[in-house]
Amino acid sequence: MIIKKYIGKTEEAAAELARQELGRDAVIMNVKKNIPKGLAKFFRKESVEVTAAVDELVLEESAKDVPDFAKLQEAMRGDVAPAPDSKAAKAEAAKRVLAEKNQVILEEKESVREKPKEETEAQTNAIEQKLSDLQKLLEKQVQAAETAEKEKKSGKKKKISDKNKAYLRLIRSQMKNNEVDEIYIEQILEEIEDSIKNDASLDNVLSGVYQKIVLKIGRPHLIDLHAKKKKxxxxxxxxxxxxxxxxxxxxxxxxxxxxxxxxxxxxxxxxxxxxxxxxxxxxxxxxxxxxxxxxxxxxxxxxxxxxxxxxxxxxxxxxxxxxxxxxxxxxxxxxxxxxxxxxxxxxxxxxxxxxxxxxxxxxxxxxxxxxxxxxxxxxxxxxxxxxxxxxxxxxxxxxxxxxxxxxxxxxxxxxxxxxxxxxxxx
The missing domain is CATH 3.40.50.300 (P-loop containing nucleotide triphosphate hydrolases)
Known part of the structure; x- marks a missing residue:
């Protein structure tokens, strides 16, 4: 879990800075208004400080220079339900991406036809190497997705360290004391288990649970004066x-x-x-x-x-x-x-x-x-x-x-x- 603070003139401006650096998966965990006091208020303007967090795995994936596997990655993370014929769908998606890449490669080949033979061969070899690497990457992604799906069906879970189990027991007990139903406690903890590293500190585990609860609660739905029809x-x-x-x-x-x-x-x-x-x-x-x-x-x-x-x-x-x-x-x-x-x-x-x-x-x-x-x-x-x-x-x-x-x-x-x-x- 990566946690950083950003300061902007408004909450929206600070949140945008967070999303620019941490990506669209960043979650706003805290918002604080900075109001200058004393003489400082004559020289400094009010600002808003937001604390944002993102899972390191999500950040690493978004930083890679690879094709857009957003839907596949969401399925692998469990954010969306797999299609009825997930294997066929994944193969079809891989074919579409390869077809698009092939078209780009063909266009690149066309652009080098008029160049000297040695240069053309070198560029062609480079292009073919790109295609080979891309195919290997796609096969690896599809294989990983199929493995994750099989593990999910068989009930196999990531092994959690004894230290993390102890942290989760503490958090589970605290939530139970606050009368959260055990069904929802387990649902929340199961959703973050795969993202917890074995060497994570209590603060990191707690931060992951906190972030998940904030998302579950969601934004409040308030009476909107601008919604003229809802009067x-x-x-x-x-x-x-x-x-x-x-x-x-x-x-x-x-x-x-x-x-x-x-x-x-x-x-x-x-x-x-x-x-x-x-x-x-x-x-x-x-x-x-x-x-x-x-x-x-x-x-x-x-x-x-x-x-x-x-x-x-x-x-x-x-x-x-x-x-x-x-x-x-x-x-x-x-x-x-x-x-x-x-x-x-x-x-x-x-x-x-x-x-x-x-x-x-x-x-x-x-x-x-x-x-x-x-x-x-x-x-x-x-x-x-x-x-x-x-x-x-x-x-x-x-x-x-x-x-x-x-x-x-x-x-x-x-x-x-x-x-x-x-x-x-x-």
């Missing part, structure tokens, strides 16, 4: 997880920070306190609130709210085991065309994992969604967030803690979460 934002989930407070926090953030024109709608008429709570927030923020009792009233409310940038919709907490209540939620969602709505499933980080599984799978039956987790201040373990992300494939978006509006909410920070899962400072 109706529904918040669904079980009762008691903090949907109403979460909506108030997001409305405050969008109105105060982004100057968005926000409107609120609530269909949670089962709890009078919920309506009053949201009405209080709406009055403080100076935004309109519509209370609806049915899908028909929801449609009428939307007609009056077309001039707003975003409409945030609170729904009643429903039992994921109640089929009729799930149908009510589905009916409300259907009042808005799919291309004009976004849905966020709000769940508490304190809920037991098996219940989170049932809740997420139940709502998956009626709609696609992104994930919001609340009450992070009430738990020390965040493994369930990674578990549900990997179980559902749904994007993580926001996390919240405490009752302060609008302060106690933020986007999911993959780097911070990965550090926490591995026992680092969060």
């Amino acid at each position: 109706y934002i529904f918040f669904i989930g079980p009762t008691g997880v903090g949907k109403t407070t979460t909506i108030a926090k997001l409305a405050s953030m969008l109105k105060l920070s982004s100057k968005a024109k926000v409107a609120l709608v609530t269909s949670d008429t089962y709890r009078i306190a919920a309506v009053e709570q949201l009405k209080t927030y709406a009055n403080i923020l100076g935004v309109p609130l519509s209370v609806v009792y049915s899908a028909g009233e929801m449609t009428e409310a939307f007609e009056e709210l077309k001039k707003y940038d975003l409409v945030l919709i609170d729904t009643a907490g429903r039992s994921h085991n109640n089929k009729e209540q799930k149908e009510d939620i589905h009916g409300l969602l259907e009042t808005v065309p799919e291309e004009e709505r976004e849905v966020f499933l709000v769940m508490s980080a304190t809920t037991k994992y098996r219940d989170l599984v049932k809740i997420s799978q139940s709502y998956s039956e009626i709609t696609k969604y992104s994930l919001i987790f609340t009450k992070l201040d009430e738990t020390d373990a965040v493994g369930n967030i990674l578990n549900i992300r990997m179980l559902t494939g749904a994007s993580l978006s926001y996390v919240s803690w405490g009752q302060n509006v609008p302060d106690d909410i933020g986007k999911v920070d993959a780097q911070k979460m990965a550090k926490q899962l591995l026992g680092g400072n969060s």
Whole structure:
């Protein structure tokens, strides 16, 4: 694993410097803003420092002057599934590359026909040597791919040193303490085993696992003011997880920070306190609130709210085991065309994992969604967030803690979460 730091005016500029040196496989592991203090702020501008990492094997492959075997290499690394007839596909790919090279060689031969005989023969021999070397290289690549495929089918794995096994046991224990499901722990560790060198240090092994977790968590999917069509934002989930407070926090953030024109709608008429709570927030923020009792009233409310940038919709907490209540939620969602709505499933980080599984799978039956987790201040373990992300494939978006509006909410920070899962400072 190669880890380097790059400094640029913006995060994008620094990340581009990293990709230029380390290649497109480089992963951004940390981002830090450098803000000059004291007198220095008059002479130096703000900058962004990114820490990027790349596997040494990937870097070495990208540095070689060889034909583009990107797809083959991806298959060898296990990044893509092999084709049904992988051997035939590889042979066909090799033939195509050879055909292209043959064409180039023929053109080179044509260009030297008019030259003196000795020079022509020397160049022809050089060209034929190139072709021979290329063919050997292709055969070697195909053979390596076939060997890797056979080993994969037979279950044969790279032998891991006792030292690395000890490191992985430590990491496995730490992730388990953070309540990451054993299935996902093994999946993550198996994916990095082949890239770990036998003489790797604990820092290198830890860095590989950290990088893999960051990739698994992914970039947060946030409410996008520029996506004009996605203006109706529904918040669904079980009762008691903090949907109403979460909506108030997001409305405050969008109105105060982004100057968005926000409107609120609530269909949670089962709890009078919920309506009053949201009405209080709406009055403080100076935004309109519509209370609806049915899908028909929801449609009428939307007609009056077309001039707003975003409409945030609170729904009643429903039992994921109640089929009729799930149908009510589905009916409300259907009042808005799919291309004009976004849905966020709000769940508490304190809920037991098996219940989170049932809740997420139940709502998956009626709609696609992104994930919001609340009450992070009430738990020390965040493994369930990674578990549900990997179980559902749904994007993580926001996390919240405490009752302060609008302060106690933020986007999911993959780097911070990965550090926490591995026992680092969060």
